[in-house]
Amino acid sequence: MSTSTQTREPAAAELTTGGRRFGDQIFRGLSTSAGLVILTALFLVAAFLLWQAWPALVADPADVRGGKGLVHYIAPLLVGTVMAALIALLTALPLSIGIALFISHYAPRRLASALGYLVDLLAAVPSVIFGLWGITVLGPGMIPVQGGLVDYLGWLPFFGGTSSPRSMLVTGLVLGIMILPIMTAVNREVFLQTPRLHEEASLALGATRWEMIKQAVFPFGKSGIISGAMLGLGRALGETMAVAIILSPSVRYTSVLNTSGNPGTIAADIALNFPESSGIDVNTLVASGLVLFFLTLVVNMFARWIVSRRSEFSGAN
Amino acid sequence: MSKQIDVKDLNIYYGDFLAVQDVSTTIAPRSITALIGPSGCGKSTFLRALNRMHEVIPGAKVKGSVELDGQDMYGRGVDPVLVRRKVGMVFQKPNPFPTMSIKENVLAGVKLNNKRIKKSEAEELVESSLKGANLWNEVKDRLDKPGSGLSGGQQQRLCIARTIAVKPEVVLMDEPCSALDPISTLAVEDLMAELKNDYTIVIVTHNMQQAARVSDKTGFFNIEGTGKPGKLVEYDETSKIFNNPSEKATEDYISGRFG
Numbered sequence: 001m002s003t004s005t006q007t008r009e010p011a012a013a014e015l016t017t018g019g020r021r022f023g024d025q026i027f028r029g030l031s032t033s034a035g036l037v038i039l040t041a042l043f044l045v046a047a048f049l050l051w052q053a054w055p056a057l058v059a060d061p062a063d064v065r066g067g068k069g070l071v072h073y074i075a076p077l078l079v080g081t082v083m084a085a086l087i088a089l090l091t092a093l094p095l096s097i098g099i100a101l102f103i104s105h106y107a108p109r110r111l112a113s114a115l116g117y118l119v120d121l122l123a124a125v126p127s128v129i130f131g132l133w134g135i136t137v138l139g140p141g142m143i144p145v146q147g148g149l150v151d152y153l154g155w156l157p158f159f160g161g162t163s164s165p166r167s168m169l170v171t172g173l174v175l176g177i178m179i180l181p182i183m184t185a186v187n188r189e190v191f192l193q194t195p196r197l198h199e200e201a202s203l204a205l206g207a208t209r210w211e212m213i214k215q216a217v218f219p220f221g222k223s224g225i226i227s228g229a230m231l232g233l234g235r236a237l238g239e240t241m242a243v244a245i246i247l248s249p250s251v252r253y254t255s256v257l258n259t260s261g262n263p264g265t266i267a268a269d270i271a272l273n274f275p276e277s278s279g280i281d282v283n284t285l286v287a288s289g290l291v292l293f294f295l296t297l298v299v300n301m302f303a304r305w306i307v308s309r310r311s312e313f314s315g316a317n
Numbered sequence: 318m319s320k321q322i323d324v325k326d327l328n329i330y331y332g333d334f335l336a337v338q339d340v341s342t343t344i345a346p347r348s349i350t351a352l353i354g355p356s357g358c359g360k361s362t363f364l365r366a367l368n369r370m371h372e373v374i375p376g377a378k379v380k381g382s383v384e385l386d387g388q389d390m391y392g393r394g395v396d397p398v399l400v401r402r403k404v405g406m407v408f409q410k411p412n413p414f415p416t417m418s419i420k421e422n423v424l425a426g427v428k429l430n431n432k433r434i435k436k437s438e439a440e441e442l443v444e445s446s447l448k449g450a451n452l453w454n455e456v457k458d459r460l461d462k463p464g465s466g467l468s469g470g471q472q473q474r475l476c477i478a479r480t481i482a483v484k485p486e487v488v489l490m491d492e493p494c495s496a497l498d499p500i501s502t503l504a505v506e507d508l509m510a511e512l513k514n515d516y517t518i519v520i521v522t523h524n525m526q527q528a529a530r531v532s533d534k535t536g537f538f539n540i541e542g543t544g545k546p547g548k549l550v551e552y553d554e555t556s557k558i559f560n561n562p563s564e565k566a567t568e569d570y571i572s573g574r575f576g
């Protein structure tokens with residue numbers, strides 16, 4: 001019985017590598033450290049924000065700018081940030097999906113590549129340009145439109161009062177146009193990746209092109225669309241320049257979007273006030289930055305959660 | 318439920334390249350027709366022209382006519398979408414929708430065109446289609462699990478169930494068993510023999526035994542050389558093609574002296 005183990009020969013030399021492969025190890029080390037660098041950077045940023053914000057967190061409310069405490073200072077800004085970003089996302093999401101679909105599935109090939117190129121170009125336009133365009137062109141141009149919204153949709157809580165060219169609505173729209181190219185670019189890539197097999201499966205069942213898109217393209221691209229939206233949302237949440245130029249902020253809360261009565265956004269508020277701040281005011285601004293930091297984290301985690309919810313059905317297997 | 322296909326002077330092009338030349342033939346209802354021939358001779362191209370699926374490929378076009386019980390599917394004003402509802406297709410690689418459950422996959426075609434069906438009807442249809450595809454017993458306890466979690470052979474039968482759920486007149490199959498093991502292949506072949514009672518079936522295969530086993534008629538496609546168009550060289554009763562073909566090229570091909 002013991003012969004079988006005793007007669008086993010040593011492994012042939014050509015089948016052993018004498019340990020692990022050198023290249024594999026290097027690559028593994030590189031990718032692991034890259035991952036660690038990101039985590040460390042994230043941690044350091046959070047730690048820095050917390051450390052700098054701490055004095056404001058523990059300060060006497062009367063000392064904080066505005067005189068009513070930190071929460072009173074940051075809450076309207078948080079609301080303003082979320083409002084502007086939501087308007088931007090609501091404008092850009094359907095538009096970017098539409099444009100991307102046109103490029104990937106409807107346009108003739110020549111037109112499609114020209115359009116795709118144009119979209120990529122637009123993505124590189126700096127935000128200050130969008131801001132200037134918003135304040136000089138879109139804002140004044142939106143006055144009659146906003147007036148019309150008040151007239152016809154005034155029964156909604158979003159429209160009423162005297163329209164301003166520097167309203168939350170105009171700001172959100174400019175942000176939406178700003179994040180449109182990047183979202184379109186992502187969506188286009190995702191739609192182009194749809195496996196031909198699934199598209200043909202759908203068409204062979206007698207689907208129209210739109211039905212095929214609903215059946216094969218959207219389900220396949222869902223997580224990509226969400227990632228693109230998060231990319232855009234991230235940019236909209238953190239956008240400083242365009243908002244600082246256009247929005248004329250106040251510290252009231254209102255759901256009305258077409259007046260100049262909305263609070264500003266965290267990012268623009270920091271940019272506008274940081275140069276003249278000192279002492280506790282700096283800490284206050286950093287504290288608002290900390291809130292923005294957590295907001296983007298939460299938004300991203302929520303998006304990941306949405307994507308992973310039905311990962312069993314993602315087709316990755 | 319089952320229709321005759323009349324192909325007249327069909328030429329199929331990819332851009333300027335003539336891929337299939339001058340095919341004229343008649344495919345009888347309630348029969349299985351096998352298409353055989355060397356690689357690149359235009360079998361898939363021809364098959365796709367039978368339900369206008371070639372139009373998905375940019376630049377592909379046909380000349381000639383394909384009639385379904387006398388109705389030209391390339392006639393003026395004919396909607397390819399409606400053609401494909403009558404002429405279903407099963408592909409070489411199983412392609413269930415990965416984002417859908419087994420049940421949703423079966424109903425995918427039925428729910429198109431904004432059609433609503435009652436829950437009870439849907440359930441009956443799922444059961445009858447899966448039974449029709451010999452898959453019911455294997456999946457009846459996991460209808461809500463993703464279709465992509467099945468084995469390759471099961472996925473292919475799911476695709477067949479999905480195709481027959483829309484109750485087409487004709488079912489086209491492009492090498493439906495080439496990715497399957499012998500047992501799944503037999504299951505699909507048995508299924509074809511049953512489906513023949515209700516549908517006109519056209520199948521492309523590289524497997525001679527399969528063609529001989531399942532088909533009533535066989536068509537042999539061939540090309541003279543690369544860049545030349547493919548032609549339907551011989552089309553006859555399967556027994557005749559395999560035992561006593563009239564063309565030399567056919568005989569060479571089936572006896573393995575070619576391609």
Ligand SMILES: Nc1ncnc2c1ncn2[C@@H]1O[C@H](COP(=O)(O)OP(=O)(O)OP(=O)(O)O)[C@@H](O)[C@H]1O
Nearest residue numbers: 331336354355356357358359360361362363374547
């Ligand atoms: N999308 C396409 N664009 C251009 N030419 C194509 C395309 N698809 C096929 N062809 C050409 O048409 C000819 C016929 O191809 P087809 O796929 O119909 O062959 P086949 O008989 O199905 O071959 P196989 O047995 O390998 O599947 C070939 O010369 C092929 O190169």
Ligand SMILES: [Mg+2]
Nearest residue numbers: 360361362491
């Ligand atoms: Mg083929």
